[in-house]
Amino acid sequence: MRFRILILALFAVVVFDGYVHAAPSTPQEVRKDYLTESEADKIRDAMLPPDRIKLFVSFADDRLKKFQYELTRATREGRRAEILNSLLNAYSGCMDDAADQIALAGEKQIDIHGPLKMMQSKGKEFLEILNKLNEGGPEYEVYKETLLDAIEGTKDALADAEKASKELTPAPVRRKPS
Numbered sequence: 001m002r003f004r005i006l007i008l009a010l011f012a013v014v015v016f017d018g019y020v021h022a023a024p025s026t027p028q029e030v031r032k033d034y035l036t037e038s039e040a041d042k043i044r045d046a047m048l049p050p051d052r053i054k055l056f057v058s059f060a061d062d063r064l065k066k067f068q069y070e071l072t073r074a075t076r077e078g079r080r081a082e083i084l085n086s087l088l089n090a091y092s093g094c095m096d097d098a099a100d101q102i103a104l105a106g107e108k109q110i111d112i113h114g115p116l117k118m119m120q121s122k123g124k125e126f127l128e129i130l131n132k133l134n135e136g137g138p139e140y141e142v143y144k145e146t147l148l149d150a151i152e153g154t155k156d157a158l159a160d161a162e163k164a165s166k167e168l169t170p171a172p173v174r175r176k177p178s
Contacts, residue, residue: 034090035059049105053098053115057122060094063087064126071139081142088146092153095123099157102164116165123158130154 035043039059046052067087070080077083098119105112130151 034063034086034093049101049108049110050112050115052101053105053112053119056094056098056101057115057119060091060098060126061122063091063094064129067091068129071133071137080139084139084143085146088143088150091126092146092150095126095150095153095157099160102160106164106167111168112164113168116161116168119161120158120165123154123161127151127154127158 039055042055043052046055064087067084070084070087102112102116102119130147134147134151
């Protein structure tokens with residue numbers, strides 16, 4: 001009898017200990033590799049897709065500007081190919097995430113007219129820059145594949161934005177009080 005009680009007590013300790021040290025059951029949002037800690041915090045703080053779309057597009061703009069800066073930089077680092085490709089990958093990731101937020105807004109029927117217009121406008125600018133970079137230049141072969149992926153991702157994001165803008169119901173018209 002004592003042996004059974006001892007086994008039962010030992011079992012309870014093991015189960016209880018496992019329960020106490022178990023991971024929390026609520027899912028945590030994973031930080032994307034291409035976002036800084038403060039950018040990830042901004043995304044987490046932005047509760048709605050319209051705000052997140054604006055943030056992701058601004059982060060994409062930042063990555064593209066950094067890429068252009070790195071290309072013209074006189075002092076070259078040893079990991080140059082890695083830096084150039086990671087900036088283009090980060091740009092693509094931001095544009096993909098912005099497009100994902102469009103789909104989420106559609107599912108939740110959230111008005112995203114303003115952010116969509118901004119995304120379409122900036123996306124066209126981005127595409128012009130990327131196409132110009134695709135014409136070649138120094139070190140083109142180093143980032144060519146990643147650049148082609150970025151161009152394709154931007155076209156896809158613009159197509160998603162265009163489709164969403166056609167499918168969205170028009171924004172409500174506010175009348176002036178008489």
